[in-house]
Amino acid sequence: MRELIHTEKKNSLFPWGTSRRYNSYGDFLNIKFGGRVQKISIDGGFTCPNRDGTKGTGGCVFCDNRAFNPPYCDPGKSVTQQLKEGIAFFSKRYRKTRGYLVYFQAYSGTYSDISTLEKIYYEALLFPEVKGIIIGTRPDCIDSEKIELLQNIGEKYFVAVEYGIESCRDDTLRRINRGHTFSDSVKAVKMTAEANIHTTAHLIFGLPGETPDEMLEEAEIISELPLNSVKFHQLQIIKGTVAERQYMENPGEFKIFTLDEYVEFIIAFLERLNPGIAIERFTAEVPGEMLAVRPWNNTPSEYITRMIEKRMEAQNTWQGRLYKHKKTERQNNYGIFS
Numbered sequence: 001m002r003e004l005i006h007t008e009k010k011n012s013l014f015p016w017g018t019s020r021r022y023n024s025y026g027d028f029l030n031i032k033f034g035g036r037v038q039k040i041s042i043d044g045g046f047t048c049p050n051r052d053g054t055k056g057t058g059g060c061v062f063c064d065n066r067a068f069n070p071p072y073c074d075p076g077k078s079v080t081q082q083l084k085e086g087i088a089f090f091s092k093r094y095r096k097t098r099g100y101l102v103y104f105q106a107y108s109g110t111y112s113d114i115s116t117l118e119k120i121y122y123e124a125l126l127f128p129e130v131k132g133i134i135i136g137t138r139p140d141c142i143d144s145e146k147i148e149l150l151q152n153i154g155e156k157y158f159v160a161v162e163y164g165i166e167s168c169r170d171d172t173l174r175r176i177n178r179g180h181t182f183s184d185s186v187k188a189v190k191m192t193a194e195a196n197i198h199t200t201a202h203l204i205f206g207l208p209g210e211t212p213d214e215m216l217e218e219a220e221i222i223s224e225l226p227l228n229s230v231k232f233h234q235l236q237i238i239k240g241t242v243a244e245r246q247y248m249e250n251p252g253e254f255k256i257f258t259l260d261e262y263v264e265f266i267i268a269f270l271e272r273l274n275p276g277i278a279i280e281r282f283t284a285e286v287p288g289e290m291l292a293v294r295p296w297n298n299t300p301s302e303y304i305t306r307m308i309e310k311r312m313e314a315q316n317t318w319q320g321r322l323y324k325h326k327k328t329e330r331q332n333n334y335g336i337f338s
Contacts, residue, residue, distance in 0.1 A: 014318055015275050021312040022270055022319040025229050025278040032158070035098040037131055040086035043106040044120045045075040048138065050179035051107070055140075062176060062204070062235060062243040075106070079123045087129060099131040101158065109135040110146050110161075118149055125157055132158025136202075139163045139188035140180040147195045160198035162231065163188055168218045172207050177242070186225065193226035200280065201227050205265065206235030208246060208253040212265055215255075216272065223274035223323060231280040232269075234262055237293040244292045259296045263307050267317065275320030282308060 016023040017031075029037050049055040074082065079102075087100060102124040110117065121133055133153070142161070150159050165185040167173055173181060185201070192199045201222060205215050222230065234257060237247050247254050257265060266282055282305055288298045296304075312318065 015320070016278070021309060021317070023275055023278045025280040028229075028278050033098055033131060036094060036096055037099045037101055038090045038094055038097045039101050039103045039134065040083060040090065041103045041105045042079055042082050042086070042124065043075040044079065044104050044109060046104070046107040046109055046111050048108045048111060048179075049140065050177060055179040062207075062238065062241055079120055080126075083124060083127055083130070087127070100127070100129050101132050101134050101160075102130055103134045103136070105136045108137045108141045110137040111141040114145050114149060117146065121149075121153060125153070130157075132160070134160045134162060134200075136162045136164070138180060139165065139185040142188050142191065144191070147191060147197070150192075150197055151195050154197055158198070160200055160228075161192050162200040162202060163192075165189075165201045165222075166204045167207055167210065168221045169210065169214070172210055175208055189225050189227060193228075198228045199226065200229045200231060201225070202231045202233065204233045204235050205262075206255045206257060208243075210255065212255060212261075216265070216268055219269045219272035220324070223272070223277070223325075227274075227277050229278040229280050230273075232266065232282050233284045236284065236286050236291060238286065238290055239292045247293065256293060256295050259299060259304070259307075262296075263304065263311055266308055267312055267315065270312075270319040271317055271322040273319055274323055274325065275318075279319070281305075 013019060014021065014023075016027070018024070018027050020027065077085075083100075083102065090097060090100070104120075104124075112120075121135075124130060124133055135150075150161065153159050163185060165182070166176065166178060168182050168185075170181050173179075189199055189201065203218065203222070235243075235254065237244050237254075237256075262283075270279070281301065283301045285298070285301050288294060
């Protein structure tokens with residue numbers, strides 16, 4: 001591993017090869033594809049085992065898929081139709097796009113039989129503009145047969161699997177009706193990484209019962225997993241969810257960050273995070289009318305990212321500055337040991 005130098009860094013390249021103070025997933029994609037590629041969310045008509053009664057009903061306490069599904073993303077439409085509409089929309093907005101990554105975002109994108117998954121995935125890949133697929137799913141919805149399917153697709157296309165880990169604490173996972181354990185997450189991440197499939201983890205900050213110090217400890221925990229990238233998400237209290245009722249009954253159980261608190265928390269988290277893990281995003285956005293609590297007044301994610309970068313510059317810090325690495329044999333896409 002190229003050692004991070006814990007001295008001043010000004011206008012120099014960091015281990016991920018850019019002067020940006022964190023390892024950006026967007027930069028990784030630009031390098032890999034030689035320019036901008038755009039995600040297109042697709043609803044494949046999946047559900048989840050904690051919704052259909054297999055493990056539970058009602059889903060996670062915070063979940064309402066309408067909060068992040070774009071208008072064209074409709075399970076009543078075929079994958080082909082959704083893709084046509086998505087490409088038509090983004091081709092006008094981003095004229096220099098070099099291709100598209102199809103993102104199976106809604107619910108659990110591996111939660112079906114293998115023949116159905118094969119049909120859905122390959123239908124998306126029929127489009128010549130499509131460079132690969134990204135599959136959002138749960139760690140308890142993967143097995144060796146599905147990994148083999150994704151490996152086969154990965155021989156020709158980019159394939160990434162994004163696991164909703166949400167928390168490293170089993171007591172939190174029980175409280176939010178997640179229906180799986182952190183050990184399930186570790187097993188799924190390792191299985192996927194061993195198959196040489198791009199592996200992503202999704203974490204939520206502000207879940208009930210967790211303190212900021214406990215959330216910060218997760219940086220060290222996930223740093224030792226063979227992850228290529230992570231996505232961060234501040235907890236948002238969506239109207240009509242179980243989380244809204246719980247918050248109204250006992251708001252003290254939740255950590256609702258102010259914007260300034262969240263920026264400082266993210267910087268502290270990044271400082272402790274393995275520099276070989278790329279960052280996909282710091283926040284999530286939900287239409288304002290869907291939020292029961294609006295502490296940030298719908299501040300756009302792009303603005304928050306700029307805040308984080310400017311503050312990191314002012315503090316002369318960077319991702320991994322405080323990371324205590326454990327050298328392993330696995331390297332990420334930039335040649336940095338993870």
